[in-house]
Amino acid sequence: MASETDLALRGGGFLLVEVSPDRVFIPEELNEDHLQLKRMTHNFVEKEVAPRIEELEEKKEGVITSLLRQAGDLGLLGLEVPEEFGGLSLDKYSTVVVGEEVPRGGSFAVAYAAHTGIGTLPIVYFGTSQQKAKYLPALASGEKIAAYCLTEPGSGSDALGAKTTAVLNAEGTHYILNGTKQFITNAGFADIFLVYAKVDGKLTNFIVERDMPGVSFGLEEKKMGIRGSSTRQVILEDVAVPAENVVGELGRGHVVAFNILNVGRFKLAAAAMGSAQLVLETALGYAAERKQFGVPLTYFGAIQAKLAEMAAQTYVAESVVYRTAGLMEEGFRGLDLTGDCRKEAGKALEEYAIECSLNKVLASEVLDFVADEGVQIHGGYGFIQEYPIERMYRDSRINRIFEGTNEINRLLVPGTLLKRAMSGELPLLQAAQAVGKELLSASPAGQEEGLGGVLRLVQKGKKLFLMAAGLAAQREGNALKDNQFVLMALAEMVLQIYAAESAVLRAMKLEGLEVQAKHKLFAAKASTLAAYTAFNSLEQQAKEVICAVEKGDAQATALAGVKKLARRANADLIGLRRELAAMTVEQGKYPLR
Template sequence: MNGLPKGGSFLFQQTLPQDIFTPEDFSLEHKMIYRTAAGFVTDSVLTRMDELEAKQEGLNRELLQAAGELGLNGADIAEEYGGTEMDKISTTIIAECMGRSGSFAMTQGGQTGIGSMPIVMFGTHEQKQKYLPGIATGEIIGAYALTEPGAGSDALSAKTSAVLSSDGKYYLLNGTKQFITNSAMADIFIVYAKIDGDKFSAFIVEAASEGLSTGAEEKKMGIKGSSTRSVSFEDVKVPVENLLFTTGRGHIVAFNILNLGRYKLAANSLGNAKFALELAATYANERKQFGSPIAGFGLIKEKLAEMAMKIYVMESMVYRTGGLLENMMNSLDTSGEDGGQVAAQGIEEYALECSMNKVFATEALAYTVDEGVQIHGGYGFSAEYTIERLYRDARIYRIFEGTNEINRVLIPTTMLRRAAKGDFPLQEAFARLKETMASGSLSRDGEDGLVQAAKDIFLLTLDIALQKYGKELPKHQEILGKQADLAIQAFAMESAWLRAKKALAKEGEAQAKLKLTLAKAYIYATIGRLEYSAQEILAALAEGKELADNLENLHRLTRYTPQNTVALRREIAAAISENGRYVV
C-alpha cells in the first residue's frame, strides 16, 4: 500500500499528529465547497422543509436538480461521465453539510451514494455513459434495492430471483424489496437478486420496466420528506448488459458500497449534530428561568459541553478517516477500465474505520438531539420547534447501512479474519503488552498515556477472550460488542487528541486552547467507562484467582490522576454559549 497505514493499525502503532488530516487543513477550495453546500441547504432546503415534510409532489426532484447545477451530485463521478470528480475531503464536506437538511439528506445520499456508486465503481464504460451524467444533474434519480421483508440485516439470504431467458438476451426478475429510499421517483434501481437461486448478483433495473411496481409510502417516525416504499418485480425483463460486475459477485458490490455509505452517514450525522447544538445553544441563551438565561445553569452547561465534546470527537474521526481514504485514492492507479473496482478495494482497507465512524457518529448524534430536546424542555416536544424533527429524524441513523449491532460485530471479527491471514499483528501486539506489563514501566498520567491505555485495554481483553474461546469467539456477541466499543473509543480518543496536538504545534496554545480542552475533557470522561466495560468482559471470561489476576493487570493499565472535568466542561460551555453554536 505504498507505505500507507493499514486499516486498524492505529491499535498497534503510534500515529503522529502531522500524519492525520483535520478540518484545520481545509484548502481554499474545500472552504468554498463548504460554503456552497451549506448555502444550498440553508437557502434552498431548510426554507422549504414544511413542503418537504408534506411530501410536495416533485420537490425532491427539483432540489436534486438544483444540487446538480452546483456540482454537488457528481462529486464522486468522473468528469468523463458528467461529474465534478472531487477528492474525498470534498465529498465528506458535502455529506456533512447535507446532514443539516433533514430528510433531503437521505434523498441526496441515496442519489450520490448507494444509488449511483455501484455504477461508479463496478459499472462498464457503457453503463457509466448511459446513467451517470443524468445522475450528476439530477435528471436521473437512483435508488438501491437490497433489503427484503424477511432478510433484514442478512442480505445474502435474499429471495429475489433472476433467471436468464432462453435466448440469453435478458434476465427475468421476481421478488420484493422493502424500505427503498427514493423509490417513488427513482428512474433506476440497483437491485440484488440470485441467479438460478444461488448466484447473488447486482443489476441496473429501469423503473419504467414492465412488471416493476412500488407500494404505498411508508408511514415513518422521521425523515418524512424522503420517499420510502417497497418495490416489487413480476417477470421484469432486465437486459443482460445491465448486469453489474460479475455473475455471483453481487456481495462484492454490496459490501464495498456499504463501506462508503457508512462513512458518509457518519459525515451526515456530524452536520446534523452541529445543527442540534446550534438550536440548543441559541434556545438556552434566550430562555430565561428564575430571571436568568438557562445557559448559565450548571446542568445546562454540562449538556452543552458534552454535546460539543462528542461533536469535536466525531469531527476529528470523520476527517481523519477522510484523509486516509484520500491518501489511499492518491496511491492507486484508477485510470484503467477497472479503476472503480481498484478504488473499491482501496476503500475496503479502511472498512474498520468506516464502521467505527458509523457507530460512534450515529450514537453521538442520538445523544445530541436527545439533549437538545431536553434543553428546550416542554417546547422540545412541540412540532413547532425544529429540534423535535431532528430528534425523530436521527433515530433511523443507527439502523441504516447495517445496524450498529451488525457493525459492532463486524469490527472485531474483521480484525480476527485479517489476523488469521497475517494482515493484523495481533499476536505480536499481545506479546509486547505482556512485556510492558511485566517490566513495571507503565505510566498512564497525561492524555498520551490514557490514549495508549485505551488501546491496551482492548488488546488485554481480546487476548484473554481468544485464550478462552479461540475460533468460537464470534459466537459470543455480547463480548464482541464490548470489544468493538473499546476499539471505537480508542480511535475516538486518539483522533481528538492528535488533532488537538497538531493544532497546538501549528497555531500555538492560545489558538488551540479550546481544542485541547475538548479533547482532554473527552479523554478523562471516557477512560473510566472503558475500564468498567473491560471489567464486564473479564468477569464473563474467568472467575476466582484468574479473574483477580486479570483485573489486577487491568488496573495497572488504568492508573491515572483524574482531572477536573467539571471545570473543563464549564470552559467549553462558555465558548458554545458565547457563539451560539459549535466552535473550536
C-alpha cells in the same frame, strides 16, 4: 513484518502502533477550494432547501426532485463521478464538507445521500466503462435519480438471506428478476435502481430502470422521522433486465453491496456530524433566549453541562470523520475510475471497513445524544412541532438503523480484526502477547504533562484492548465469533480508542497550525475530556471481558494487569465541562464551526 508507518495506514492498524499527529487529516487543513465548496453548499441549502422543509415534510409533489436537479446544476450530485462522465472527480474531503452542510435541509439530505452515495457509487466503483457512459452523466446532473435496493421484507441485517431471484432467459440476453425490496429510499421518484438478486443462489447486482415492464411500487411508508423522504417497496415481477446491466462480477454482488455500504457508512457519519452541529446551534439559540427565574437558561450549570458534552462529543465525531476521510483519500489515490476498476476499488473500500463502521456508530450515537439533550433543553417546547428541534429529534433516530444497524456494525469491527489477525494481515495476537510480557516486567511509566500525557492515556487504552482481546481469543478460540456479548464489549473498546485518539491527535496537530488560540484551547480541553471519559469506559469493558473469559487465579492475575495499566493522573472533568460550556455559550454555536 509491516512497519509502524505502514500499519498506521492499514485498516485497524491504529490499534497496534503509536500514531503521530502528522498521520491524521483534520478539518483545519481544508484548502480554500474545500471551504468555497462548503460555503456554496451552505448557501444553497439555506436559501433553496431550508425554506421548503415544510413542503418536503408534506411530500409536496415535485419539490424534492426539483431541489435535486438544482443541486445537480451546482455539481453537488457528481462530486465523486469522474469528469469524463459529467462529474467533478473531487476528493473525499469535498464529500465531507458537502455532506455536513446538506442536513440543514431536513429530509432532503436523505434523498441526496441515497442518490449520490449508495445509489450512484456502485456504478462509479464497480460499473463497466459502458455502464458509466450510459448512466453516470444523467445521475450527475440530476436528470435521473438513483436508489439502492438490498433490504427485503424478510432480510435486513441478513443481507445474504435475500429471496429475490434472477434467472437467465433461454436466449442468454436478459435476466428475469422476481422479488420485493423493502424500505427503499427514493423509490417514489427514482429512475435507476441498483437491485440485488440471486443468480443460482449467489447475490448479483443489477441496474434496473423504472420503466422496465414488471417494476411496480408499494405505498409510501408512514415513518417516525425523515418524513419528507420517499420510502416504498420496489416490486419486481418478471422484469427482464439486459445481461449487460450486471454490476461487478456475476455471483459476487456481496462484494458490491458490502463495500458500497462501507462508503455509505462513512458518508452517513459526515451527515450525522453536520446534523449534530445544527442541533447544538438550535439548542444554544433557544437556551440564550429562554428565561427562567429571571435569567437565560445558559446561566444554569445543569444546562451548561449539557451544552459542554454536546459540543465536546460533536468535536470528537468531527475529528473521527475527517481522520477517516484522510485514510480513504490515501487509499483511493491513483485509482482510475473511468474504466473497469472494480477489483482495485473493492480493495480500497474494504481496507477501511472497520473505520467506516466506527464512523457510522459513533456519529449516529453522538447525534442521538445531542438531539435528545436538545429536546431536554427546550423542555415542553421541544415536544411541539412548531419548534425545529422536534423534527430533528425524530429524524436523528433512523441513523442508528440505516446502512446496517449499529449492532451489526459493532460486530463487524472485532470480526474483521480477528479475520485479519488469522490471515496475517494484522499482527494483533503478537501485539497482545507483547502487552502480556510487558505487564510481567515493566513498571508504570511516569506521567507526562499536557496533550502528550493524554495521548499516552489513549495508548494505555490500546493495551487494555489488546490484553482483553488476546485473552478472549485464547480462551474462546473459534467460539469467540459467536459470543456476541464479548464481541460487543470489544467493539466498544475499539470505538472509544479510535474516537479518543482522533480527538487528541487533532488537538496536538493544531498546536503547529496558525489558528486562533481559543480554537486550540477548545480542542485541547474537548479532547482531554473525551480521552478521560473513554478511558473510564475502556477500563470497565476490559474488566467485563476478562471476567467473562477467565476464572480463578487467571482472572485475578489478569485483573491485576488491568489495574496496573489503568493507573493514571486525575483530571478535573467537571472543570473541563465548565470551561467548554463557557466557550460554547460565548460562540452561540459549535465553537469550531
